[in-house]
Amino acid sequence: MDRREFITQAIPERRQKQDFSGMARTITGLSPYTGPWTINEVRHLLKRTMFGASIPDMQYFLSLNTSSSVAELLEQINHPPYNPPQPPLNNYDATSPDANCPFGQAWPGTPDTLAPVSTVGARRRSLKSWWIGLQLNQSRSLREKMVLFWHNHFVVELDTISVGTYNYKYNELLRLHALGNFKTLVREITTNSTMLKYLNGEQNTAAAPNENYARELQELFTVGKNANGTPPYTEDDVIAAARVLTGWRNDLSGGVNSANGFNSYFDPSRHDSGNKQFSTYYNNTVITGRSGAAGATETDDLLDMIFQKDDVALNLCRKLYKFFIYYEIDAAAENDVIQPLANIFRNSNYEIAPVLSALFNSEHFFDFLNMGCLIKGPLDTCIGLLREFNVQFPSASDLAAQYAQWDRMRSQGSTLQQNLGNPPNVAGWPAYYQEPLFHELWINSDTLPKRNQFTDRILTSGYTNLGTTIKVDVLSYTASLTNPGDPLQLIEEVLALHYSIDVSVNVRNHLLSILLSGQALNSYWTTAWDDYTGDPTNTSYATIVRTRLETFYKYILSLSEYQLS
Structure with missing residues (x-):
């Protein structure tokens, strides 16, 4: 075409x-x-x-x-x-020397260095930066958006996890099953090392049961709540499920500095081998207790029982609807x-x-x-703008700068109240579940000015880090359009590309006045554009056009209509 x-x-x-x-x-x-x-x-x-x-x-x-x-x-x-992307690399060696992974190499699967300088925080930032990079460079696929959906569904606050490889394995798991089988994903996340640590599953023993994961498994991950906000299952069901899940733990025999500390396993000595009775909601099911290694199979019995309930499919479909369609x-x-x-x-x-x-x-x-x-979430706002305007980032040959600029965009999302990798709690970001406002929570007296500050800055001065600057090249972007010398056609094309709803005649007239610098004739813009394209090395011509275009795009990205998807 x-x-x-x-x-x-x-x-x-x-x-x-x-x-x-x-x-x-x-x-x-x-x-x-x-x-x-x-x-x-x-x-x-x-x-x-x-x-x-x-x-x-x-x-x-x-x-x-x-x-x-x-x-x-x-x-x-x-x-x-599906082929997993290259794992995150050591981009942090200058500030956090890593005795276990050289600069430029993949660190997942290697122990965190704890002294003299800990790499725990640096690896978290590396992972989140890498994740932003994958969003920016996504293929024509739903996978990246689904990874975010599953991250909000199976929440782990990565900053609470002190083992870098745990955090990577969690992301790897969501990515692998993003478009796959939900029941398989629930089974895998139940014994995932990161989730065992985050919701205290590794502390759940026959002698001291911990109900955190058993509760969230039913309330958030599978069954959900009734329309009145009450759970259809009982508190005794939570207790029984916690007993089923006793015995799963992480291999930390060598401490967090051990390369063996990245996989979960089942410890029969910590498992409650008694029978587990469930309520009428689960048809009075009894999961027969088992001892030894067979105790691990009780987890599959628990999930089979839960997935017999119609509420599981309804709960997940409602979440998908609110995420992709409307709140x-x-x-x-x-x-x-x-x-x-x-x-x-x-x-x-x-x-x-x-x-x-x-x-x-x-x-x-x-x-x-x-x-x-729908009001765009912060990541849709930031990453979407960068992709739509084809903003160029440092290449892999400048690894430190590349990761630094990715991290700067992660920080921008956090400033707008969506910190990738760190939802505020186990329920996820409130905009996806908090009645009655839902997505309207993204916009408030703090975040709206900051959204406009972000779009203004990315269009003008940009973001500079380690000798590199990322910003919208308004001249290059506009030149890529169909007929940028015609101000009316330029306005219509840009609106069609970036707006999901129509705007008023007054908005169009104001955009035209920006391009014409208040003059009456459309040729005032056409002449300026033709002068620039005829001699792009002429700094005077370039400055005239760039100044008008920066003001033009700043206005477009500042309107309320731009916040909608």
């Missing part, structure tokens, strides 16, 4: 808002979407399933249809079998979307891909009332 064809599709007639007060918010369900496939639909799909919608990605998916686009995002076509689930959405998705989930033996495929191919997903209705 050439640029002219792209821009023709990029500016279809915008849909008008309608008043549905007193009615269901939407009346669409999971029937396959068969409507237009324009930049509106592609932008919506990519902004929800990836971090931002870049021009190359939008051009690519416009050349496909809806079902092929979703299949590719789910890695069902045009993707090789409010009314009766129509429950009946026409959630219940059918839950049936698909159960019938596929808890494979996540069929659920996501049905959702992203549906009329409901592409309903115009579900477009531009």
